[in-house]
Amino acid sequence: xxxxxxxxxxxxxxxxxxxxxxxxxxxxxxxxxxxxxxxxxxxxxxxxxxxxxxxxxxxxxxxxxxxxxxxxxxxxxxxxxxxxxxxxxxxxxxxxxxxxxxxxxxxxxxxxxx
Amino acid sequence: xxxxxxxxxxxxxxxxxxxxxxxxxxxxxxxxxxxxxxxxxxxxxxxxxxxxxxxxxxxxxxxxxxxxxxxxxxxxxxxxxxxxxxxxxxxxxxxxxxxxxxxxxxxxxxx
Numbered sequence: 001x002x003x004x005x006x007x008x009x010x011x012x013x014x015x016x017x018x019x020x021x022x023x024x025x026x027x028x029x030x031x032x033x034x035x036x037x038x039x040x041x042x043x044x045x046x047x048x049x050x051x052x053x054x055x056x057x058x059x060x061x062x063x064x065x066x067x068x069x070x071x072x073x074x075x076x077x078x079x080x081x082x083x084x085x086x087x088x089x090x091x092x093x094x095x096x097x098x099x100x101x102x103x104x105x106x107x108x109x110x111x112x113x114x
Numbered sequence: 115x116x117x118x119x120x121x122x123x124x125x126x127x128x129x130x131x132x133x134x135x136x137x138x139x140x141x142x143x144x145x146x147x148x149x150x151x152x153x154x155x156x157x158x159x160x161x162x163x164x165x166x167x168x169x170x171x172x173x174x175x176x177x178x179x180x181x182x183x184x185x186x187x188x189x190x191x192x193x194x195x196x197x198x199x200x201x202x203x204x205x206x207x208x209x210x211x212x213x214x215x216x217x218x219x220x221x222x223x224x225x
Binding site (some may be wrong): 031040041 | 148155156157158159160163203205210211212213214215216217218
């Protein structure tokens with residue numbers, strides 16, 4: 001598609017389970033970002049990938065969070081041993097580069113941890 | 115630390131009015147700011163940006179003003195329409211497009 005695609009759009013899981021969220025960036029965009037948005041709040045930066053450079057993981061809240069990206073394509077965000085405070089919308093964005101261009105966001109994956 | 119905040123959580127206006135949404139930032143070294151619009155169930159959508167070497171930038175029906183002296187940013191929407199109803203976020207680029215977002219202002223436009 002033309003935009004950033006995320007799946008699943010909604011995920012309900014039990015506390016302690018692992019979840020994987022997927023992001024398909026816009027073709028040709030070398031930079032990919034993950035943000036978290038808690039209910040009624042702004043977005044919090046989690047991690048970004050730029051080409052083949054080492055990802056900037058400075059926003060990941062704990063070692064239960066990890067992300068991978070295959071080349072300049074799909075990325076997955078994994079949350080292990082989910083906790084109730086992980087409930088949020090996880091948004092992915094891509095751009096032409098980390099220094100150029102606006103961020104284009106997907107519609108997000110809403111995670112609910114029971 | 116860095117923070118970007120908004121003064122008004124909800125702004126209600128009549129269709130056709132001009133809207134002003136305000137934002138304060140705390141990092142005086144910030145050199146790039148962006149306004150995003152987020153409709154319910156969707157990701158944020160870029161509206162307009164401004165660099166710190168400017169104090170005003172205009173787009174289609176929108177104007178962003180930057181006052182570096184008091185570290186204040188505003189978004190003005192002219193002739194507000196019902197389709198403008200959304201949550202608006204200001205964001206500060208801390209480098210490499212790692213954005214720090216404010217908590218958002220909800221704009222409600224009545225016909």
